[in-house]
Amino acid sequence: MHAPVIRKKTQIGPLEDMEISIYQPHIEREIESHIERIHPPRVCIDNDSCRYCTVVKIDRANKHGILLEMVQALTDLDLIISKSYISSDGGWLMDVFHVKDQIGNKLTDNNLVHHIQQALCECNTRRNKEISSATVGPQQANVAIEVIGTDRPGLFSEISEVLMGLGFNITSATAWTHNCKVACIIDVEDASKPGPINDKKRLAHVEDQLRDVIEAAEGRGKNEKSVILKNSIAGHSHTERRLHQMMYLSCDYESCRACNRNNGGKQKSRCDETHVSVDRYEGRDYWVVNIRSRDRPKLLFDIVCVLTDMQYEVFHAAVTSNSPIAEQEYFIRNKSSSNLDNESEKQKLTLCLIAAIERRASHGFKVDIRTQNKTELLSKVTRVIHENGLSITRVEFGVEGETAIGSFYITDCSGQEVNENIAELLKKEIGGSVVLAHNSPYKVSQSSTSMSNNNRDVVPRFSIGNVIWSHLERLSNSFSPIRY
Numbered sequence: 001m002h003a004p005v006i007r008k009k010t011q012i013g014p015l016e017d018m019e020i021s022i023y024q025p026h027i028e029r030e031i032e033s034h035i036e037r038i039h040p041p042r043v044c045i046d047n048d049s050c051r052y053c054t055v056v057k058i059d060r061a062n063k064h065g066i067l068l069e070m071v072q073a074l075t076d077l078d079l080i081i082s083k084s085y086i087s088s089d090g091g092w093l094m095d096v097f098h099v100k101d102q103i104g105n106k107l108t109d110n111n112l113v114h115h116i117q118q119a120l121c122e123c124n125t126r127r128n129k130e131i132s133s134a135t136v137g138p139q140q141a142n143v144a145i146e147v148i149g150t151d152r153p154g155l156f157s158e159i160s161e162v163l164m165g166l167g168f169n170i171t172s173a174t175a176w177t178h179n180c181k182v183a184c185i186i187d188v189e190d191a192s193k194p195g196p197i198n199d200k201k202r203l204a205h206v207e208d209q210l211r212d213v214i215e216a217a218e219g220r221g222k223n224e225k226s227v228i229l230k231n232s233i234a235g236h237s238h239t240e241r242r243l244h245q246m247m248y249l250s251c252d253y254e255s256c257r258a259c260n261r262n263n264g265g266k267q268k269s270r271c272d273e274t275h276v277s278v279d280r281y282e283g284r285d286y287w288v289v290n291i292r293s294r295d296r297p298k299l300l301f302d303i304v305c306v307l308t309d310m311q312y313e314v315f316h317a318a319v320t321s322n323s324p325i326a327e328q329e330y331f332i333r334n335k336s337s338s339n340l341d342n343e344s345e346k347q348k349l350t351l352c353l354i355a356a357i358e359r360r361a362s363h364g365f366k367v368d369i370r371t372q373n374k375t376e377l378l379s380k381v382t383r384v385i386h387e388n389g390l391s392i393t394r395v396e397f398g399v400e401g402e403t404a405i406g407s408f409y410i411t412d413c414s415g416q417e418v419n420e421n422i423a424e425l426l427k428k429e430i431g432g433s434v435v436l437a438h439n440s441p442y443k444v445s446q447s448s449t450s451m452s453n454n455n456r457d458v459v460p461r462f463s464i465g466n467v468i469w470s471h472l473e474r475l476s477n478s479f480s481p482i483r484y
Contacts (some may be wrong), residue, residue: 030343037433040251041121043057043116043117050098053098053099053106054106055190056098056099056108056120058070062093067314068301068308071443077232078101079101080097080102081099081321084300086317123445135370143188144185145229146185148183149182150182151177153390156184156395160378164191164379165189166202166209168189173185173187173398176360176394179252182313184243185242188306191375205226206229211227240301240305244305244356252359254352256358258276258305258354276353284331286332288333289349292325294325295324296360297328302360303353313334313335316331339479364412365411366408367437368434372402380467390410390422422436
């Protein structure tokens, strides 16, 4: 059954009006809910059929965005998806995921298995809760700051300085850079008192000050720059999905270059570049998307995220990872267009998929920190990095209790090798543990400095998965046994 697509204009900060497609199904939500009660999702977690990984099988009613919700649920637990088979041609889906934990083992913990089953069954329920939570007033939450702009050395340091000077503490920050564009989401709280920030004049002043920083080197009035303040409602917006959307708004994909995989009719050998092809499948009016790229964590999530946000339905897919290469094939159809011969749309989709793969790819060095949370911490870290002629390409920073955990991906602004003394300089400035790792797609070497000169501290990165795993370890064994 096809559904109408209603288009409307929406204003996003200083960005120009953007046309957004809103999917409105014929079947009302009450009927959909009734169907789900009659045919609830079925999740099977199988440790017997595959020797090296756990097989997760899902059988449920299909809706736009459900595939992304399920992939997101698995990746948020830091699980590695090595293979996937998607089939959802019609109103029902049957998907299979081969997963392992971060060290390559099967999932044998009963509590974790139960948690995965529950998370996959509740995907659509969680999405409805997130939609309803958007109506919560500002008194229920702190502030999330979204920034879109043109990247330049020292930008994140300047943003941190401005927020510190205006009396805010940064509780979490995630930033991506790609093709000279930057997108970041920063959660802040009042440094002087706990509780929500309701002073509209103060928030407007923050927005103006940050916009001045973003536009300092470019002048005003350009569409790719934006500073937006939102309610920071827990669970309302998935950070990494939102970063993909923000990068898309900045048009970072326009500078991507498609690699020609064929050369005189023969496939290029030993090519490590990302290859994306979009062709027409005549039999069923699909587009067939083939992707070959270097494998990395969350690759499947990034691809499905972009396809979903661009209003493409995935009817069939096969994904496999033969490290270090991943190959993916998708049979897709656009929800709002049946024109399979639109070359400009093919080209745009190709570039957007390449951008989705490249955004999370990291180069240069990765600096991991773990230290006691304190005022001005993020400002000090970014200032030291900037003062040593280094540029930040990606940030993952968060606070767990009294501990601040962060990862900073850095490169030398002049193109030279990163001076490994940066670890010592950061250690001197902030204390705690600092680990410097070379981020190469081929090899990883580490040098570190920590509170103990005799031992190397392994600094876990801040992630939702780490938080959930730590809670699972503390759960009592009150769940009924699960057979798998």
